[in-house]
Amino acid sequence: MKSDIEIAQAAEPWPIEKVAAAADFQPEEVLPYGREKAKIERKEPVDRDQFGKLVLVTSINPTPAGEGKSTVAVGLADAMQQAGQRTMLALREPSLGPVMGMKGGATGGGYSQVIPMDDINLHFTGDFHALTVAQNTLVALIDNSIYQGNPLNLDPRQIIVKRVLDVNDRDLRHIVIGLGGRTSGVPREGSFEITAASEMMAILTLSTDLADLKRRINRIVVGYTYDRQPVTVAELGVGGALATLLKDAILPNLVQTISHTPALIHGGPFANIAQGTNSIQATQLALQQADYTVTEAGFGADLGGEKFLDVKTPLLGKHPDAIVVVATVRALKMHGGLAKDQLDHEDLDALHKGLANLGRHLHSMKRYGIPVVVAVNRFTNDTEAELQMVVDYSNEHDVPAYPADVWGQGGNGARELAAGVIAAADQPANFTPLYEPTDDVETKLNRIVTQIYGGQGVELEPKAQKQLRQLVDQGWDHLPVIVAKTQYSLTDDAKRLGAPTDFKIHIREFVPKLGAGFIVAMAGSILTMPGLPKHPAAEKIEITDDGTISGLY
């Protein structure tokens, strides 16, 4: 059996100019990056009246068994394109750190991949690197301001922006910087996050244009003065330089699937610490060019799904016309109590138990008033009885469900799913937001916990209570709330699978991200800098003397 990278390398990509022309981009809009990648520079503002339909792909809570959300999104788009619909993908860029750590890029798999998979998983067009430099330049400028006499009266103990790397590097989570005497800075505690977790990433992906990007960068709260007043980038006077560093990164990237369906891949914020979806600009561009745009949101429907609908949708000016919830028999059996090494045999009891997790997400997504479809991503060992049980369960919840073999067959394996999604998107929607911007922070949090996670409500720990009062004092409580919690569970305990209901979500602290335009509510101990495993994927990656890569997943 061929590996993902072997399949991708055997594909016959169109020149990117041909992909662009097929997607109705004008030649002057296309900035090539090599033969198979391009950035798209559109000068005119988007015209929302021309928007096509939007399909959001989300999933059950992920498990180590894998749910294959990106793979389904790619296969679904290929199937819709092959069914004669003008279709475009709008996906996130993978983060390089995890590619070198745990195997698993984010370019789909098997015969449902976007290509060139190696480039996309490595440096792509440099967007993450530009963000890394912009964020690090900002923090260096802050520390330099403190060093050069501290004219803004910044409290070194209250700097809240962090340096970043697109590397999994746990040793940089907690560090002390500025040691070495008078000429080498001012000592303080510091920290690095992974680039995907940075506020710069959230800002880039939520900006509607360069002017909006500049405004947002200038609004970033970098920290507080000794008398607890917030200090912004505007006060540092470096918003122009930081926006300049992102002038190319803000342009969406065009690639193709193995079957030549155009794909805009742009931005990659995490779905716990940030909104977890691709950029507003790329999504709007796709909506304008295509009749159907297939997009996805990070982690499960509780994290990326909710954030897409409550945070991105208002800025996008367009709600999804259909929501696809991806599930696999294997992952559902893990939610039903099986371990990863017990999944290869039929187990209808475990599957039945685990279906509660799917049920919770169907309930949550239907709540928004948008038609929902289940995609059952087929794996080799799935039995017909198991697949049928997922379909029956979904149908009992008034949701159509379609098994799809996108890994093995690409778009051909998702014909029925595509027809079902097109039918769903043709149904009338009655989009109902979860909360109003004017609701207070606790109301927003309680809605998310009770209506989306299925829990009993939210509890603020003492530090968070105190911070909430400060948020209200600053007038920041009208912003949307981003819950940063584990992706593995509906609760804030990664080990509680299935669909618990007897839980509250405990908010440890709030982090204002004024540039991104949201308040992050930290539930439990969320790591914003991953570590490497005992045997990192880097140990398997090789390149031949003539440049052929192997071992990249």
Added chain:
Amino acid sequence: MKSDIEIAQAAEPWPIEKVAAAADFQPEEVLPYGREKAKIERKEPVDRDQFGKLVLVTSINPTPAGEGKSTVAVGLADAMQQAGQRTMLALREPSLGPVMGMKGGATGGGYSQVIPMDDINLHFTGDFHALTVAQNTLVALIDNSIYQGNPLNLDPRQIIVKRVLDVNDRDLRHIVIGLGGRTSGVPREGSFEITAASEMMAILTLSTDLADLKRRINRIVVGYTYDRQPVTVAELGVGGALATLLKDAILPNLVQTISHTPALIHGGPFANIAQGTNSIQATQLALQQADYTVTEAGFGADLGGEKFLDVKTPLLGKHPDAIVVVATVRALKMHGGLAKDQLDHEDLDALHKGLANLGRHLHSMKRYGIPVVVAVNRFTNDTEAELQMVVDYSNEHDVPAYPADVWGQGGNGARELAAGVIAAADQPANFTPLYEPTDDVETKLNRIVTQIYGGQGVELEPKAQKQLRQLVDQGWDHLPVIVAKTQYSLTDDAKRLGAPTDFKIHIREFVPKLGAGFIVAMAGSILTMPGLPKHPAAEKIEITDDGTISGLY
């Protein structure tokens, strides 16, 4: 008067495909990065029999008055091209950190610039960012190995590779990492350097192809075991992954001057801590395509010049056919004792004193048996008497000298210089290396100090003496030596300008860079991570809503 960026923005660049075609690159060798940049991918090995002539541009010791070496290199190449010679530039990529700190990119100035100057000074084609990720991935893998049980018995106090950022960030010079308890790494002292100072950068620029790159990466000594045995990347088993991260960065970048002379700009190692020249691959490619290749080396002839001739030349398989030493009246007057605010008026006494610095470099460069030419880079306030004094002084040393107004007139301002350089390159050369590889480290150092710097010899401090014995024990003493010293003086004291002779160079420590293939001898306190000034250039950089940049130098 227009600023550099305004002149660059007003230029009318050719599409990069046209530049490539004019330089005889085949269409299939050209990988475009936007409209005005490309990477060149040549499949066939270079043919040294086809090499054209090579002109090395170097300079006196730099001063705050500016010597304009890159500007002269660009203007000279334009003048040679306009004189009907097939000419190509082979230059270094600028480091982004200093662009945000002190004003001053590295793309020339006035009407002698390579374009697009903003892109080249910012992210260009991402080479520095790929190097940053490769170096940081390596160090993260090392710390992870220690964290995961330390199978290689690495001593956390003896890790010699450092993380890097392409940001001026003094607070990262001396840090403590791995704090925060059992799950966040193993505490140790750490440090960040600027990317240009990294061994990855030195390796990329000295590699002849991808196979050589892999070999060199695997040879990097990352640190030592508790019993003082060196540990290499090969033992970590991640050389393939690191080479994969550099698969695009190793390809030379093609751009053009304002006058459409083709320019390969590739790699940017510092000339103190590393060899300070552009890549072997780009230089060889230029030599193969053009009749004249104009290249430069960082800082003065004592640093970049010596390293080009003793470290790069043997790997390149080609020595320069002519060496151009750039001087300015203003800088020479500073070497003669004037302060920066005293340079606007004629001062023949100070100039006469300062000419000793030029004399030293002429002596050093002539020593290699290669014809030498002086380029006097004209500034507005230079008087004819001052210019004539520099010309006369050079001629007395049997070196032709030509004033050139490259800033104000581009190639037109360097016609006589170009004719003189072409004439010099036609003279027979008798290249005489400074030392043999088999010479011991102290012999190499003494040759550099006495014959290039004009000093009395070298003195090893106790730590360096001890390290030298270890170098010999490991069999590493046959490698070339890179002296890391201040660029401002021939001595290791930045304040001693002119041409002192009563000095020794004090070596504080040695750093083996086995991947790059040299031993660094640290003289004095060389900073490998710059800081930001009180008013960083970032405060002046702006971008309009439609993407026009200002304030970038």
